[in-house]
Amino acid sequence: MDLMYILLCILLDILTTSCQDTIQGRIVGGYAPVPYSIKYIVSIQTTDRRHFCGGSLINKYWVITAAHCDIGVNKMMIVAGDYSLIIYEGTEQVILPKLLVPHPEYNSATNNNDIMIIKLRGPVELNNFVSIALLPRQGASIAEGRLCRVSGWGYTNPRGGQIPSTLRTVRLPIISSHKCNNSESFNGDITENMLCAGYSIGGKDACQGDSGGPLVCDGRIYGLVSWGNACADAQFPGVYTDVSKYRKWIDDTMISYSTRCNKNPRISTTA
Structure with missing residues (x-):
C-alpha cells in the first residue's frame, strides 16, 4: 500500500475520522464507538x-x-x-x-x-x-471551543440514503452564538436557547435521524440535536437545544x- 495513503489514514484516525469512513464517503466524519460505551x-x-x-x-x-x-x-x-x-x-x-x-x-x-x-x-x-x-445546572454555560461529543444513528451522507447499522459518534467544538448568528451563517435565527457546534471547515456534524440525541460536554448533556442547514456544511454548523436553559x-x-x-x-x- 502506498506510504502516503497509510500516513493519511493514521492522520485521519488521530482526527477521529476512520480511514474506512473516508473511503466510504461518510461526511459526518464520525466513528463507531466501543459497543455499549454510550449507555445513556x-x-x-x-x-x-x-x-x-x-x-x-x-x-x-x-x-x-x-x-x-x-x-x-x-x-x-x-x-x-x-x-x-x-x-x-x-x-x-x-x-x-x-x-x-x-x-x-x-x-x-x-x-x-x-x-x-x-x-x-x-x-x-x-x-x-x-x-x-447527567444534566447541567440551570444556566450553566459551556465555553467556545470546548470539544463535545454528539452520538446517534442518523445519516452519514447529507443526501440521505440508508442510516448506519451501528451507533456512531463524533467530537465537535462549541461555536459562539455570535459567530453562528452572523450574516454569513444563520443570520439571527439562533436564539438564546440554542447552541452551535461544528468545525469551520465542515465535514463533521450530526444529520437527519440524530434529532433529539445528546451533545455531551464535560460528562453532561448540554445540547440536543435540533436543526441545521444541510449537514456538515462549513458555513452552517449544527444547532442544538441548550439544555442548561431548561x-x-x-x-x-x-x-x-x-x-x-x-x-x-x-x-x-x-x-
Missing part, C-alpha cells in the same frame, strides 16, 4: 421498529429528546441498550412511552424551545449496557408528574 443513549422508533430520533435516559422513568420528535405517544417506542439497529443483540430493552411532554413554548417555525421529555410506562433496568446521563423546567415537570395527573391538552398521553 436510546433509539426512538416507530411501532414497526423504524428508528427516527435519538434520546437519552435521565432517570429510570424519563427520556430527554427534541420536541420535533413528537409523533404521538401511541406511535413510538423507546429502545435502550442498543448498538446495532439491524441485529438483535440481547442487550436491548424496549419500553413504551406513557406520556410525552413537549415544552409548552416550543415553536416549530423558529425551532425555539425544541425540547421534550418522555415518561416511560415502566422503569428501565440499569446494567452494564444501560445507564443514566434544567428547572425538566426537574419541575418530572416532580409534577410523579405526584399528580396533569390534564394539559398539549401533552400527548396514552388512551
Whole structure:
C-alpha cells in the first residue's frame, strides 16, 4: 500500500475520522464507538421498529429528546441498550412511552424551545449496557471551543440514503452564538436557547435521524440535536437545544408528574 495513503489514514484516525469512513464517503466524519460505551443513549422508533430520533435516559422513568420528535405517544417506542439497529443483540430493552411532554413554548417555525421529555410506562433496568446521563445546572454555560461529543444513528451522507447499522459518534467544538448568528451563517435565527457546534471547515456534524440525541460536554448533556442547514456544511454548523436553559423546567415537570395527573391538552398521553 502506498506510504502516503497509510500516513493519511493514521492522520485521519488521530482526527477521529476512520480511514474506512473516508473511503466510504461518510461526511459526518464520525466513528463507531466501543459497543455499549454510550449507555445513556436510546433509539426512538416507530411501532414497526423504524428508528427516527435519538434520546437519552435521565432517570429510570424519563427520556430527554427534541420536541420535533413528537409523533404521538401511541406511535413510538423507546429502545435502550442498543448498538446495532439491524441485529438483535440481547442487550436491548424496549419500553413504551406513557406520556410525552413537549415544552409548552416550543415553536416549530423558529425551532425555539425544541425540547421534550418522555415518561416511560415502566422503569428501565440499569446494567452494564444501560445507564443514566447527567444534566447541567440551570444556566450553566459551556465555553467556545470546548470539544463535545454528539452520538446517534442518523445519516452519514447529507443526501440521505440508508442510516448506519451501528451507533456512531463524533467530537465537535462549541461555536459562539455570535459567530453562528452572523450574516454569513444563520443570520439571527439562533436564539438564546440554542447552541452551535461544528468545525469551520465542515465535514463533521450530526444529520437527519440524530434529532433529539445528546451533545455531551464535560460528562453532561448540554445540547440536543435540533436543526441545521444541510449537514456538515462549513458555513452552517449544527444547532442544538441548550439544555442548561431548561434544567428547572425538566426537574419541575418530572416532580409534577410523579405526584399528580396533569390534564394539559398539549401533552400527548396514552388512551
